[in-house]
Amino acid sequence: KNEEQEKSHSNSVAGMEKLLELESQFIEGFNNYANEMQAKLSLVRSFVTAMQTEQAKAAQNREHYLSNPLNAFALIRRMHRDWIEWKNFIEEPMGWAQADLINEHKDQLPSKTDLEDACVAMKRLKDVYNLKTRDMANGLLNDIQYNVSLNALDTYELGSYFHNHQDTQLAREWFSECSNMLLDGEILHPITLDQSNMLFIFASTLVKMKYYSVARPLIELAMKLANEKNTQKILNLRGEIERLSPNETFAEVIAENSTSLYQKGCRGQFATQSKLYCQYKFSPAPFLRLAPLKMELSHLDPLIIVYYDVLSAAEIKQLQCYARPLLDIAKVYEDGKNVFQPVRTSKGTWLDRNYSNWSRTIGRRIEDMTDLTLNDSAEMQILNYGLGGHYAAHYDYFDFVKENKPINEINDRIATVLFYLTQVDQGGATVFPRLQQSFSPQPGMAVFWLNLHDDGTPNNQTLHGACPVLVGSKWVMTQWIEERSQIYTRPCLKR
């Protein structure tokens, strides 16, 4: 199970590039397979033609034909040798190299869990952004039409997943999309030759699941395409649908009025407040006199400050190059340890600030931005989100009160700095639902906020989350800053 989570293909867009590369190898293999078949086919065809010509010559008068010693000798030789060789030729296995190629990479292929995660991510996108199933299937995502659509097999997979997970309303919607595609002439399975039988099988599955109204038009089409062999069973199924369909139950469609503040934020529906003010930050480092930081005060309690152009394009490239080969499933802290949880779907890696000169520079800049020290703080974490990748609303502090820790062991995360390395085409905002604040990623921008009150207790107004990425590859870097080493510069105040 653990190993499977390490792979978790859908959890990072950059991580999925490996799959695309692998598929390109498979395609090349299949192309070779097709070429081999074609070569074999043309050999067979030319042999058949030659033999037919010979037969035609003989047909006029067989005895006369065979009375020529050349014809007689050739026939005997052919019948002794050639046909056996052709038999061997036919039996020669084909496509083994290609099958081996796939077999060798079997454990790099997405698992059942990966596919299920991907289905869950599709539902998350639908729910958070209030998308219609039909629009999703057709590549219309939040009013932007992409030149991409799902095919019948994709929609069938989603229908089956939601059916198996008791979401019959959603299952019906995806099966209906699948059915519409089939009625438009799409093929459900590329390896079936008998279209009518394929429709029959799909319709009987739908009948078993009690989606009679989705099955009905399919069975009509199957009837049209039927051959003698399957007419009777199609007729039987049609009868069954007529008999059962009055009992069909439709799940109640829940009116869309329960939009949470989090969802509103993700949809960009918070009233756009004027940010408090903007200024240049010239201190504490003398260097800032020359290159002040552009900051925008966004919220006072908890304090939230946004910085613009605080990472250069070159630094962003460095960070991504460093992280790309090291991406591993991101975890969350729970009961004293770090574990994988579906509330956080991304891949990431840690970066020691002392890794190199450029990382040290970034570390110093964080201290300038925050007026805090990073002594004893954890490493920086670089993250890349995947299909519908998100981080559900959470706090960055630990809340040791809940954990019953003695006071001298308490060292909480006083602040967070969240850098955006990329822009996200759609979705992927960071939302503070209780403050009704949302931030859309822009490369080089950073959000800094304090997680604790001045007396060191957790400020639950800092609840925040990363909205699912609808379209894009979202890269961020976070620095969680710890409390205790701030003692000389920022002593905690009594309430």
Ligand SMILES: O=C(O)CCC(=O)C(=O)O
């Ligand atoms: O990626 C984001 O927008 C937020 C990430 C975050 O909250 C975290 O990593 O703690």
Ligand SMILES: [Fe+2]
């Ligand atoms: Fe966070």
